[in-house]
Amino acid sequence: MSKTRPLIVLLLLAAGLAACGQKAATAENTAATGAVVAVETGNTAEITEVKANTVTAIQAAATATPEAVPAKAQVATVAGLPLKHGYYVDSDTPCGQASNATTTLLRREGIGGARDFCEFKKIEQTGPNTYRVTEACGDLQGSAPSETSTSIYTLKGDTAFTAKSEHGWDRSARYCVQSSMPPDWRANDISDVTG
Incomplete structure (x- = not known):
């Protein structure tokens, strides 16, 4: 024995x-x-x-x-999300029917809508199409300081994403060419923030 x-x-x-x-x-x-x-x-x-x-x-x-080693254990910090810069509209809304409530503008340094903006502070690639984004978000019309939080972005190619916040909200959106947006968005010059 x-x-x-x-x-x-x-x-x-x-x-x-x-x-x-x-x-x-x-x-x-x-x-x-x-x-x-x-x-x-x-x-x-x-x-x-x-x-x-x-x-x-x-x-x-x-x-x-x-x-x-499992892929989830390998994390790399990247400069930006590999998405086209420009307008993103909620997945269930046609581009031509976009509104302030359903549209965000993806810029080089962050993403925001008509009332808020989230500046990307750190972007880590955690999987082939998954990114953990630390962002400072604030209300564009208020004077309160920005709040830092983390969201997980899952990309579908370079023109669609789903974002889930650590606070529980989620959003799915896809890229809309500016010429396919309603007239108010077509007239905006966004080249300085998206180029």
Whole structure:
């Protein structure tokens, strides 16, 4: 029984690494499963072989390449959201029927509507099309200081997004070419904030 105790510890360690998302070759995982049978049957030669394979599995997991690390663990700070700058209208509103309540203007430094503006302070890419954005938002018509919060932006190409705030609100919008907007928006020169 005392000979099987170190093997069980190694198997538990290998199982723990596997549970944490570390990858090891299938042969080593199969060998580790075989060790339980070997311990129960008392086959000493099989236990020794499996012990060596378990050590190999543990070493392989410890030297896993960065590609093996889950994507959600890799975060990169980026300069801006990879979206076209310009008008975005709520997804369920036709571009030609946009209003102040359904339209935002995505600028180089942030996004805002007729009454508010959120300046992007930090943008982190957390997935292939997901970004965590720290933004300072304020009311354009009031004198209260801006409030800093975090939103998660999920992009659909470079012309649509869904944003979910840490405060619980969410918004889905898509890009509308300025010429497709109502007359009040068509006449605005937005080149200084979108170019």
